[in-house]
Amino acid sequence: MSSPVQRSFLWVLGVVALLGNVFVIVWRLKTKNSNPVSSTLILSLGCADFFMGIYLIVIASVDIYYRGRYIQNSDVWRNSALCKFCGFLSTLSSESSIFTLVLITADRLICISFPFSMARFGLQRTYQLIGIAWAAAVAIAALPLVIQPYFQGDFYARSGVCLALHITNQKPSGWEYSVAVFFCINFAAFASIVAAYAYMYLSIRKSKTAVKRHAARPPKADSLVGRQMALIILTNSLCWFPMIVMGLMAMSGVRIPGEAYAWTAVFVLPVNSATNPLIYTIASLRFRMFLLRIGLARKKHSLSISKVLAHSSNGTTRRDHGHAAHPFRAPHGYVPLLQFLRAEPRVTPHQLLQVAAGICEVLCDLHAKNYALGGINIDCVFVSVAADEEKLHIYLPDINAYRIDANRYVNYDTAVDMEEFGALVKKMLRVYHVASRTTDSNQ
Incomplete structure (x- = not known):
């Protein structure tokens, strides 16, 4: 990391993702009996984002260790077992996180738009879906380490931050894998999340139309739900949209600077891991009640x-x-x-x-x-x-x-x-x- 700004972002986001998701895991384990399905899903999300925090801290520590002599040790680092582990961890975290976000979105969609549907998530079904999501994420992250002939054993070693994401106009071995995972699977997941939240918001608006017609000011409930949905879509957009755009540009022949890898690892990829604890746990009603109990929150009204x-x-x-x-x-x-x-x-x-x-x-x-x-x-x-x-x-x-x-x-x-x-x-x-x-x- 040549830029002090990058190094600062790396440590800040790493610590926030690590500590924030440790808190999410502890909090959800403590309160899982109140809403077991939702707590189990968010617990899975916290574990996925916790791994991203570990990845960021390891990369930041390696940056300090090799600072001033990275050029001489570049090949040693990129071909090390630790770099491969970091690549595996970042891919596992990003894929398990977005798969879990899809499950959370599906659960909310059914509860809000189809409250009497027989397809509602039960605890047993939730465990099964989370198991499938994590198994798929582990398989995706492990492929470059297992299939040596295709990936030539250096897939995670092609960048100093050990990412599986390749945003260059070159097509080395394994580029199809990177495109399939980060641009096809993740784009489909991102699009489904946006579409589902848009449908939920329209459902809420539609259900309140008759009452809203007589209201003298904007509906409070609609605005609160709309703000949370907008925040979820915004953070997902900040994470995946830049990578999708850079990938499409690279595949069309545009040369993407190598510095883009560092910024992707430092700021773009970890955005969700750092903000998910805030969106899905810290802003929740039960947590606000907890803060009020211990005197850490103030009421807005007298x-x-x-x-x-x-x-x-x-x-x-x-x-x-x-x-x-x-x-x-x-x-x-x-x-x-x-x-x-x-x-x-x-x-x-x-x-x-x-x-x-x-x-x-x-x-x-x-x-x-x-x-x-x-x-x-x-x-x-x-x-x-x-x-x-x-x-x-x-x-x-x-x-x-x-x-x-x-x-x-x-x-x-x-x-x-x-x-x-x-x-x-x-x-x-x-x-x-x-x-x-x-x-x-x-x-």
């Missing part, structure tokens, strides 16, 4: 949660007394709604009705005070049954509640709350039916 969510004792937890529970942690004796629905003995329809009524009371109380909840997540609903009572108590912590316009006759924000409440009731019924069938089959 809403006094303990007062707004305070309610009479008919079904919801009252929290305006002196020793109220922590506003972002379920009080002692409460369990997550999903755990309650799957518990033994089996939940009764009357109890489901009590849960729905309790959530509805919280929403009514908020709306009466001119606040919207800003999202209802099944992972953030907690249920408790007092030892001496049959009445269920509901605890619904607030994360994003915000003030709404009380003078508007038709308020989009409250309508979105009610729409999400309906979706939550559907999800409750689905979990209840699955748990019921499982119990019946075991009897």
